[in-house]
Amino acid sequence: MxxxxxxxxxxxxxxxxxxxxxxxxxxxxxxxxxDNVSFLSCGIALYLQDTVKRLEDMFxxxxxxxxxxxxxxxxxxxxxxxxxxxxxxxxxxxxxxxxxxxxxxxxxxxxxxAASVPPIHGVDSSKVLVCKNYHQALAIKKNAALSRQVTIVGAGYSGIELAEAYANTDHQVTLLQGDEQVLGNYIDPEMSARIVALLRQHGVTVHLSTPVTAFATKGPTDPVVIKTSKGDFNSDFVVVCTGxxxxxxxxxxxxxxxxxxxxxxxxxxxxxxxxxxxxxxxxxxxxxxxxxxxxxxxxxxxxxxxxxxxxxLFGHVQRYPGTQATTALRLFAQTLATTGVTLKRALASGIAAASVTYRGPYRPLFMPQTSEVVIELVYAKTNHRILGAQFYGEYDLTQSANAVSISIQNKNTIEDLAFTDTLFNPFYDQPVNYLNQVAQMALDQEG
The missing domain is CATH 3.50.50.60 (FAD/NAD(P)-binding domain)
Known part of the structure; x- marks a missing residue:
């Protein structure tokens, strides 16, 4: 063959x-x-903020x-x-x-x-860069070393990660997003508001519903003028992260x-x-x-x-089971993990969906310290099938996102999740696990 x-x-x-x-x-x-293979572009932000010293380690x-x-x-x-x-x-x-x-x-x-580059005037400027491959990452690192102001256009995963990276390296960071929320493919508006608040808390200037219409650069030492529907912004250089x-x-x-x-x-x-x-x-x-x-x-x-x-390749052996698009993001000591579809996108797809949100300490209050976790669970109202979940907090809930991903792939219902056998240990969770609790909230909501 x-x-x-x-x-x-x-x-x-x-x-x-x-x-x-x-x-x-x-x-x-x-x-x-x-001239290379296997580049992990997900590590670019770590390289830009010097957590990873050598970009070559991303191969x-x-x-x-x-x-x-x-x-x-x-x-x-x-x-x-x-x-x-x-x-x-x-x-x-x-x-x-x-x-x-x-x-x-x-x-x-x-x-x-390839990086999606919007067809707008000035996007081909040497000070307007995209972030996807090894050589582009090197160019961004070089520009950042010579710059104080950085503007990120687009607030998907790449844009959010770069905004954090430059906030951590004492740049003045502006994040421009064309629609009304960040991470629109992965989280709902309430969770977006939490991420925006966290970015602003760490010095990132965030402008939502601010589509960019053009870039203008007069000379090699002049800043980029970013023209938007809400006025102009100046920046030493720009990174476009629009998908x-x-x-x-x-x-x-x-x-x-x-x-x-x-x-x-x-x-x-x-x-x-x-x-x-x-x-x-x-x-x-x-x-x-x-x-x-x-x-x-x-x-x-x-x-x-x-x-x-x-x-x-040699015959039909393994069917593709599909994906839940399960992801995670570490942002300023907080964890965001997601799986499946958001409520907003489920409704836009014509699914009769609903959601519930759990907020509470991840482990008992008698422990020396604990922290709040937020879980939004999305499900179908007709058959109670689990459709998605979003997790946020200081405590690492990434494996809970994986657990819900399995539930979605297996077409489990909120009933299944509410009564799933889960461990209890006061170091790790409540006597009734937060996954059981959020699913029980969905059952209560449905009556």
Whole structure:
């Protein structure tokens, strides 16, 4: 079996290593346009605030090791064309500029995503940067060292993490968000208000409902003028964090794509062209809370899908179970963890949903110290199925988010969660665990 893998970050690395582990006789070739593989972009904020000293530590795999495993690794090669009818690709060596072709029995699209850059005037300024890959992170670090004022445009996970990083390095940080809340894909307005208050408490200037309309830069030593619907802002430099778009131009017109140009796959992660598979940020993932394919650019999804593809290249073995988009964020000594869909998005999807919010100490008051945790649980009113949850507090509730993620994947109900057997130890929780309590609140609400 001749397998070609296009792109080699999380999904691509996983496909290569898993295929060669279970099928060492397979002929696996990797084409990657960068000079590196496996960059963990989630560590960029840690590097920018000097928690991690070397950006190179964000790589967990090397071309040399993949080669030692048996892969034919072609870094700094750009795939120019894919011809699904001929099972052939056209590639260019970016060093020599030579163009050649290669053929495959199976092609795996793990081409990832790119930073979404809004089509507004001035966005191409040298002082307006995006944050996604290794080289972009180096550029941002260099600019920050020469700057006092930093403006972040966009308040998704990347924007929030960068705002914290620069607040921790004594920069003057402004965060501009186009709509009325932060982290809109992951939390509801009440939780957003908590995050905004925390950012402001640590010196970050946050402006919501403030879409950027243009950037203007007069000269190399002049600040960037950021034009918005609510007036102009000046900044030494700007980082745009307005989301990601799938890199799928190579297969447009050859496989089915959704309205966001993400590749649509079946339960085996095959595309509409059976010889082509797709994983990671290039494709839409089955989002279990809504049972709809959704573009969810998370490394966890990429790795899971990569493992499944490696099993299915040689026949249908493992179905893709879908995702809950479970995430966590450490922000100024507080933890935010989320799983599933928010109430706002559930209602927008046409689901008759409701939510309840638990607030209370995570462990008994007789302990020397405790702290408040906040849990919002989202569920369907019709069948009581659990749809999502949001956790916030100083205490680490990330594994509780994982527990609710399992409940969503298994289609459990608020009844199931209310009466799930959970441990009690006064060091860790209440006699009735907070997950049981928030589910019981949902039952009480439904009468």
């Amino acid at each position: 001749k397998v070609i893998v296009v792109g080699c970050t999380h999904a691509g690395v996983t496909v290569v290593t898993e295929v060669l582990k279970h099928h060492p006789d397979a002929e696996v070739t990797v084409y990657e346009r960068n 967990y795999e090397t071309p040399e090791h993949l080669t030692a495993l048996g892969a034919n690794v072609k870094t700094e090669y750009d795939v120019l064309k894919i011809d699904a009818s001929k099972q052939q690709i056209t590639i260019q060596n970016l060093k020599t500029r030579l163009i050649s072709t290669d053929t495959y029995d199976r092609l795996v699209m793990t081409s990832g995503s 990601f778009v799938p890199n799928t131009e190579l297969v447009q017109g050859q496989v089915a794509l959704d309205r966001n140009n993400a590749i649509i796959t079946n339960e085996w992660l095959e595309t509409s062209e059976p010889t082509i598979f797709a994983a990671g940020d290039a494709c839409a993932a089955k989002f279990n809370p809504t049972d709809q394919p959704t573009f969810i650019p998370l490394a966890t999804n990429a790795v899971q899908q990569g493992r499944i593809i490696a099993r299915n």
